[in-house]
Amino acid sequence: MSLDPSIFGPARERLRSSRLVDGVATLVVEATGLSEGERAALEKDLRAVALAQPDVHEVRVAMTASRKAGPRLIAVGSGKGGVGKSTVSANLAIAMARLGRKVGIIDADIYGPSQPTLLGTSERPEAKDKQLIPVEAHGIRLLSVGQLVSPGHALAWRGPMASGALTQLVEGDWSDREILIIDLPPGTGDVQLSLIQKSRPAGAVIVSTPQDLALIDARRAVDLFRKTEVPILGLIENMAGYQCPNCGETSDPFGSGGAEAAAAALDVPFLGRLPLSASLREASDAGRPPAAGEGPAAAAFRMLAEAVLARLDP
Numbered sequence: 001m002s003l004d005p006s007i008f009g010p011a012r013e014r015l016r017s018s019r020l021v022d023g024v025a026t027l028v029v030e031a032t033g034l035s036e037g038e039r040a041a042l043e044k045d046l047r048a049v050a051l052a053q054p055d056v057h058e059v060r061v062a063m064t065a066s067r068k069a070g071p072r073l074i075a076v077g078s079g080k081g082g083v084g085k086s087t088v089s090a091n092l093a094i095a096m097a098r099l100g101r102k103v104g105i106i107d108a109d110i111y112g113p114s115q116p117t118l119l120g121t122s123e124r125p126e127a128k129d130k131q132l133i134p135v136e137a138h139g140i141r142l143l144s145v146g147q148l149v150s151p152g153h154a155l156a157w158r159g160p161m162a163s164g165a166l167t168q169l170v171e172g173d174w175s176d177r178e179i180l181i182i183d184l185p186p187g188t189g190d191v192q193l194s195l196i197q198k199s200r201p202a203g204a205v206i207v208s209t210p211q212d213l214a215l216i217d218a219r220r221a222v223d224l225f226r227k228t229e230v231p232i233l234g235l236i237e238n239m240a241g242y243q244c245p246n247c248g249e250t251s252d253p254f255g256s257g258g259a260e261a262a263a264a265a266l267d268v269p270f271l272g273r274l275p276l277s278a279s280l281r282e283a284s285d286a287g288r289p290p291a292a293g294e295g296p297a298a299a300a301f302r303m304l305a306e307a308v309l310a311r312l313d314p
């Protein structure tokens with residue numbers, strides 16, 4: 001025997017079967033595309049309706065979801081600008097590629113798209129059947145807002161125009177990629193919110209500097225990802241301590257451990273730190289991402305990449 005689907009109202013659209021045997025109702029529900037929260041709410045509603053039926057003593061709900069093929073997204077965000085989010089995104093992507101992953105990067109920073117500079121490429125993407133084909137650089141693929149507009153113009157964009165362009169980037173031809181890093185615009189406003197809702201990242205990385213102010217901003221980023229139910233893979237502390245250009249030694253003129261403590265207080269994993277380093281900045285500005293080379297910076301990014309991947313696939 002089965003329950004009459006109409007008792008479930010609009011939720012019946014997701015109901016695939018509703019059997020009733022000896023007072024036990026078994027509901028099979030199609031949950032593709034729903035967030036954890038939406039699934040839980042749907043399950044609660046269905047359960048309540050079924051339990052209210054006279055012959056039902058127990059309800060079992062089975063959720064099924066067809067896994068969408070394609071890359072998994074990792075959003076890299078920061079509460080404010082200038083903390084090194086783009087630098088970290090680019091080098092994480094390259095370090096992951098060097099660990100054998102097929103990686104793409106979406107530069108969604110409408111206020112200052114810097115990935116073409118960081119990756120040293122001025123190539124423009126071609127379009128095939130209205131779909132953008134990402135360009136290749138340092139073993140990864142890239143689509144950037146910066147490739148769609150001339151420098152300095154992105155800033156003037158308003159809501160719908162910006163989100164139209166961002167949709168084009170997200171819907172580019174990423175079919176052969178396993179992982180897509182998305183370099184979000186700095187901050188925690190509406191642009192970030194709608195991009196996260198649209199692209200549904202599998203996880204998020206937050207970049208912060210050790211200064212108190214930036215950590216308050218990191219808290220905002222944490223709140224944004226919690227609100228959108230994106231699992232936070234962890235916090236990366238950037239510009240932590242000062243690396244002497246002569247001897248390579250790192251000192252902590254402003255004290256150390258702030259971000260680690262903040263991560264603990266925010267209840268997010270601490271993924272590691274990168275020192276303030278003149279050579280890192282020079283190489284980045286010149287389009288030579290340190291993660292693509294050898295040396296301490298490459299090793300640091302490799303460790304961060306491993307930490308992120310370990311959280312993504314525990």
Ligand SMILES: Nc1ncnc2c1ncn2[C@@H]1O[C@H](COP(=O)(O)OP(=O)(O)OP(=O)(O)O)[C@@H](O)[C@H]1O
Nearest residue numbers: 081082083084085086087186239275276277281284
């Ligand atoms: N660890 C570091 N040591 C030295 N300089 C760094 C470090 N990380 C980033 N920078 C430099 O800081 C500047 C800002 O970095 P980046 O553009 O990556 O930050 P962002 O958070 O993405 O900024 P925006 O919000 O403006 O996009 C760049 O000049 C970059 O080279």
